[in-house]
Amino acid sequence: xxxxxxxxxxxxxxxxxxxxxxxxxxxxxxxxxxxxxxxxxxxxxxxxxxxxxxxxxxxxxxxxxxxxxxxxxxxxxxxxxxxxxxxxxxxxxxxxxxxxxxxxxxxxxxxxxxxxxxxxxxxxxxxxxxxxxxxxxxxxxxxxxxxxxxxxxxxx
Numbered sequence: 001x002x003x004x005x006x007x008x009x010x011x012x013x014x015x016x017x018x019x020x021x022x023x024x025x026x027x028x029x030x031x032x033x034x035x036x037x038x039x040x041x042x043x044x045x046x047x048x049x050x051x052x053x054x055x056x057x058x059x060x061x062x063x064x065x066x067x068x069x070x071x072x073x074x075x076x077x078x079x080x081x082x083x084x085x086x087x088x089x090x091x092x093x094x095x096x097x098x099x100x101x102x103x104x105x106x107x108x109x110x111x112x113x114x115x116x117x118x119x120x121x122x123x124x125x126x127x128x129x130x131x132x133x134x135x136x137x138x139x140x141x142x143x144x145x146x147x148x149x150x151x152x153x154x155x156x
Contacts, residue, residue, distance in 0.1 A: 006127075013126035014073075020083070020116055021071030028063025031056070047094050062086065073129015076120050083117025 031040055037060070041052035049055065063086075066079045087110040095107035102108045125131040 010126035010128050013123060014128040016116065017073055017076065017120070017125060017129065018071050020120070021067045024063045024067030024070060024083070028060050028067060031063070032060045043094070049093055059086065070120070073125030073131050076125035076129055076131050080117045080120030084114050084121060087111070087114035087117065
């Protein structure tokens with residue numbers, strides 16, 4: 001049963017990563033190509049934020065690059081942290097006193113994205129991501145080493 005639940009978790013993380021990654025890329029592309037950097041800077045300046053151009057360029061770069069990394073499951077906890085920071089910052093700076101519901105211009109989408117980013121920060125990419133090629137969870141043993149005859153598995 002434990003193995004089955006682990007496979008289900010890996011599949012769920014894979015689907016969530018791909019959907020969130022594509023969404024990040026789509027939002028970054030929209031900000032860059034459709035809304036435009038100047039319009040985004042004007043929005044931040046209207047909210048009273050300094051360094052509008054730097055914030056907009058950083059946000060767009062994070063959404064485009066981070067979205068691709070997330071979809072492939074590479075640097076997933078780091079991208080998850082970025083998603084949390086980005087969306088909490090959006091809530092606090094532009095939507096804090098606004099309505100909750102998205103169709104009213106509210107912050108519910110950003111809250112959901114932040115929560116999803118928190119899941120990626122805590123659980124990583126799962127075994128179906130490229131992170132699994134570089135990092136092995138501490139609770140996972142190397143069965144090939146454990147099963148090899150004459151291999152020392154503990155320190156004496």
